[in-house]
Amino acid sequence: MRTPSSFWAEVVLPAIRARIAKILYSKGYSQIKIAKELGVTQAMVSKYLSKYSLPEVLKPIGDEIDTIALTIAEMIEKNAKKEDIIKVLERKFFDFLLDEKFCRLYEKYSKVKGIICREILPGISKKEILDELARALDILLNDDKFPGLIPEIRSNFAYAMPNPKDVDDVAAIPGRITLVKERPYAMPPEFGVSRHTARLLIKISRYNPSIRAVLNVRFGEDVERALEKSNLKVYYLPRKNRGEEETEDEIAETFREESWDVVVDLGGYGVEPCVYIFGRDPLEVVGKLKKIEQNL
Known part of the structure; x- marks a missing residue:
């Protein structure tokens, strides 16, 4: 059979x-x-x-x-x-x-x-979610190219339980991933510590439940060129002043008909552009980041 x-x-x-x-x-x-x-x-x-x-x-x-x-x-x-x-x-x-x-x-x-x-999908425990996010985070923290991709607003890395209902169903990095002496630093992942990335994954899950992980990095001309060469599916949100939740809604809406590897928010007046890398799990997100890095 x-x-x-x-x-x-x-x-x-x-x-x-x-x-x-x-x-x-x-x-x-x-x-x-x-x-x-x-x-x-x-x-x-x-x-x-x-x-x-x-x-x-x-x-x-x-x-x-x-x-x-x-x-x-x-x-x-x-x-x-x-x-x-x-x-x-x-x-x-x-x-x-x-x-x-x-x-x-x-x-x-x-x-x-x-x-x-x-x-037939089996149940997944919160410990498994934390363990997998921690493994992917460890790869990031030892990636020589990653420090140059951390934006001014800093990076966060989030991973949701299947069909997340609220922020407590999404694990992320407390205080975000930052730089200490030019090296990336992060606290161990926890549930319920990032409202923005949690809400984003919750909203996307309504259209595509397989998308459960996201990492944000900086945008720039070099990143734009790398995205063009990376063979990833990329969607660009137009430059516009919008609030955090409005940004989440617009990104989620792009997943209604298509599934994207990357969504670029071009930002607005005084608002830093941001690149969101999506995947089924954190290690898939890291794999897509590696594709971008290879073309930088």
Whole structure:
């Protein structure tokens, strides 16, 4: 019987492994080292590098697969524990169960109605939310390029429970991410500490419940050029004086018909422009940030 987990294991995971293999190989990893990291044979790594291409069925989620691979490759480079990498991959599977594109692809694969994906989604604890946000935050705090992307208003990083109802369902960084001696600094994430990003994720969830994480960074000509090269879906809010909640409403409204990787608020008179990076989870957001950084 073809279940969502078999679609993940037989079709999606090999695509993620192949992309990770190519990323690590480009960074100087040997095939033997890559095989050890991925838990496959060297022959399979050789196949990934020379013969594998993304199956046509996965093209609609190709960008998501690329982002996941970038995130996992980053964790491997940082010598993350195998247990943490496995947790991240398994959480990605659960996040995909909320993704309409994944459910439609599963339906084609199995000939079973894709709505079953959401119906089998297990419960998620607040501890799991905090742990995953903390893992992604740790990558940010050790990212040499990130300090140059922190805006004057400082950055915040938020992650919501599925179907959040109020600010207590959204974890974020108390006091935001700031700079101390030119290095990023942040307190451990907590629930209920950021009204703006929490309200933003709550409002977006009404249109797209799979979008549960957001990070804000600065805007500028260099960032605009990087966005153009990053192959991310970007929406620009026009320059306009608007209040915080009006900004949240307008950003959320853009998700009514489309799902965006990035929304740029061009600000208004005396109001700093801001770039909001969205994803299903914090590590996906970090992966999209890496794409932007690569093009800076």
